[in-house]
Amino acid sequence: xxxxxxxxxxxxxxxxxxxxxxxxxxxxxxxxxxxxxxxxxxxxxxxxxxxxxxxxxxxxxxxxxxxxxxxxxxxxxxxxxxxxxxxxxxxxxxxxxxxxxxxxxxxxxxxxx
Amino acid sequence: xxxxxxxxxxxxxxxxxxxxxxxxxxxxxxxxxxxxxxxxxxxxxxxxxxxxxxxxxxxxxxxxxxxxxxxxxxxxxxxxxxxxxxxxxxxxxxxxxxxxxxxxxxxxx
Numbered sequence: 001x002x003x004x005x006x007x008x009x010x011x012x013x014x015x016x017x018x019x020x021x022x023x024x025x026x027x028x029x030x031x032x033x034x035x036x037x038x039x040x041x042x043x044x045x046x047x048x049x050x051x052x053x054x055x056x057x058x059x060x061x062x063x064x065x066x067x068x069x070x071x072x073x074x075x076x077x078x079x080x081x082x083x084x085x086x087x088x089x090x091x092x093x094x095x096x097x098x099x100x101x102x103x104x105x106x107x108x109x110x111x112x113x
Numbered sequence: 114x115x116x117x118x119x120x121x122x123x124x125x126x127x128x129x130x131x132x133x134x135x136x137x138x139x140x141x142x143x144x145x146x147x148x149x150x151x152x153x154x155x156x157x158x159x160x161x162x163x164x165x166x167x168x169x170x171x172x173x174x175x176x177x178x179x180x181x182x183x184x185x186x187x188x189x190x191x192x193x194x195x196x197x198x199x200x201x202x203x204x205x206x207x208x209x210x211x212x213x214x215x216x217x218x219x220x221x222x
Contacts, residue, residue, distance in 0.1 A: 048209055
């Protein structure tokens with residue numbers, strides 16, 4: 001099993017550009033989520049999904065869209081990148097609910113100029 | 114909304130000294146989890162506590178869940194350089210986890 005994979009590992013964008021961060025898991029987990037990590041602020045939940053076709057907002061959803069068309073994939077779209085979205089982004093998955101053990105991907109380091 | 118506070122934010126210890134990080138929730142939790150993130154890495158699950166007053170040990174790590182299920186602690190005995198990293202607690206917030214800000218541990222050898 002590859003676990004949770006994320007691409008790309010690094011990305012530099014200009015303000016206003018859009019892009020999609022990819023996340024995939026091969027553990028047949030129902031629950032997937034996206035976090036951003038900023039210094040001193042821990043991990044903040046952006047969006048999450050309890051299963052294919054179902055998504056919901058987390059703590060900091062503005063400026064981000066998600067979709068869950070399959071159990072395996074949960075892409076995160078930045079609609080119009082802003083410098084405030086410079087961060088490290090982690091995708092995570094768990095077997096069922098959000099309060100189960102989370103398996104994290106390796107992260108994507110995003111810089112918006 | 115639910116908040117999870119974690120202290121201290123940062124601790125620098127001499128190798129062999131003990132280390133403790135504390136976690137407090139604004140609401141009663143059904144469970145609490147602890148994660149470790151090595152520098153440059155991703156968070157890795159350490160343990161989940163469910164019962165009031167629960168104490169669990171993993172080698173030199175001791176985890177406690179408060180009687181009221183609103184606070185928790187992680188204690189490391191005789192720190193080693195391999196313990197460096199950021200330790201996060203995470204409380205259940207309905208169908209999602211709410212993470213504390215983390216405690217950064219540095220160990221001087």
